[in-house]
Amino acid sequence: MTVDIRSDGRRGLGALLRDLAEGSAGLVRGEVRLARLELGTAAAAAGRGTAFVAVGGVLLLLGTLATFTGIILLIGDQWLPRDLYWVGALLFVIVTGGIAAWLANRGRSMLSPAALAPHETVATLKEDKEWLKHPLTSGATSS
Secondary structure (H helix, E strand, O other), X not given: OOOOOOOOOOOOHHHXXXXXXXXXXXXXXXXXXXXXXXXXXXXXXXXXXXXXXXXXXXXXXXXXXXXXXXXXXXXXXXXOOOOXXXXXXXXXXXXXXXHHHHHHHHHHHHOOHHHHOOHHHHHHHHHHHHXXXXXXXXXXXXX
């Protein structure tokens, strides 16, 4: 920023307008940089959320297969009442289903619109809007 100092220490209108234009351009560049950073963070969070949902889905599939195995073994135990090996398969279903539900819920919350919104960019844009509403004043007076 250049300062055009006249003999009385005041800046000219051209210098003030040039400084305003340079400052506005710098502000816009800063906002774009901040938005790009926040969108990159949101994309990374979306990737992590998607991975949690995928792992939860795979575990849910394994739990379903284990349920089917437990049902089959339960039916088989009707003819072998002393063998309780189907209980192990059902316990596995319960544990796997709980983990799958937790992972899917966590992934879903990471993918929610509130978690992906660029909060800092919105806040600084509101601040900039308020700043632009205030009248510009300088040390120069018109005569």
